[in-house]
Amino acid sequence: MAKIIITVAPTGAWPTKKDNPNIPLTPQEIADDVYESWKAGAAIAHLHMRDDNGNGTMDKDKFQETVKLIKERCDIILNLTTSGDLKATDDERQAHLKIIKPEMASFDCGSMNWMHKSVFLNTPTFLENLGKTMQEYNIKPEIEIFDAGMIYNAMYYLKKGVLKEPLHFQFVLGAAGGIAATVENLIFLKNLIPENSTWSAFGIGKAHIPVMLATIALGGHVRVGMEDNVMFAKGQLAESNKQFVVRAANIIKESGNEVATPDEAREILGLKA
Numbered sequence: 001m002a003k004i005i006i007t008v009a010p011t012g013a014w015p016t017k018k019d020n021p022n023i024p025l026t027p028q029e030i031a032d033d034v035y036e037s038w039k040a041g042a043a044i045a046h047l048h049m050r051d052d053n054g055n056g057t058m059d060k061d062k063f064q065e066t067v068k069l070i071k072e073r074c075d076i077i078l079n080l081t082t083s084g085d086l087k088a089t090d091d092e093r094q095a096h097l098k099i100i101k102p103e104m105a106s107f108d109c110g111s112m113n114w115m116h117k118s119v120f121l122n123t124p125t126f127l128e129n130l131g132k133t134m135q136e137y138n139i140k141p142e143i144e145i146f147d148a149g150m151i152y153n154a155m156y157y158l159k160k161g162v163l164k165e166p167l168h169f170q171f172v173l174g175a176a177g178g179i180a181a182t183v184e185n186l187i188f189l190k191n192l193i194p195e196n197s198t199w200s201a202f203g204i205g206k207a208h209i210p211v212m213l214a215t216i217a218l219g220g221h222v223r224v225g226m227e228d229n230v231m232f233a234k235g236q237l238a239e240s241n242k243q244f245v246v247r248a249a250n251i252i253k254e255s256g257n258e259v260a261t262p263d264e265a266r267e268i269l270g271l272k273a
């Protein structure tokens with residue numbers, strides 16, 4: 001029986017109320033959804049912020065306000081994005097980390113074409129800088145992998161001391177411009193990482209269920225939420241982020257595993273005390 005960590009990613013940088021009116025965008029809406037998701041079994045919240053027009057932003061005040069509202073109510077692990085706005089500068093992408101000092105933050109381990117529209121830039125200089133910031137503030141990098149080459153980047157940064165073992169990976173399957181969401185691709189990626197690593201995965205779009213089932217079978221952790229999927233099932237908009245967490249928790253339990261609490265997740269991931 002394994003303890004499996006559920007991460008909830010409630011907002012992301014892209015989906016709008018037009019895509020799904022239930023997506024939380026303001027600090028209060030995000031905090032409410034995170035609290036409900038925590039009650040349903042989520043141990044980690046991966047957070048993005050939106051400005052007052054609903055666009056992705058790295059505004060540190062929005063992060064601070066949201067984090068405060070969440071911390072008042074629960075002990076969920078906070079995992080803050082460093083990629084919430086393609087136009088943000090390298091400094092803006094790290095400023096919130098230095099103020100909030102979250103337990104985790106995303107580390108997008110390479111650049112790619114994004115959704116066939118723009119470039120998702122993570123330069124070598126930025127990644128070295130970000131890795132150092134995270135070590136300085138004792139923040140665990142969640143190494144987001146959109147394609148196989150990014151794993152080899154992570155191995156390079158490990159050798160250089162920019163990242164430290166044990167590594168924690170998040171496999172993002174099905175983002176246009178990256179690797180497709182198939183079970184075969186998940187197995188391929190999982191077999192490339194160092195054996196002492198922890199890892200989590202999710203699929204974007206219709207493969208999110210098969211990818212979750214395979215992830216649990218392979219001993220990984222799972223991520224769910226409206227950042228990745230605004231549809232709960234074919235033709236059915238998600239009612240809330242909690243709805244995804246409830247389903248993931250049920251599948252974990254039905255498959256003979258246990259849902260990790262935040263404190264159990266801290267132990268599994270070796271987070272700061």
Ligand code: ZN
Pocket residue numbers: 009012013046048081106227
């Ligand atoms: Zn994200």
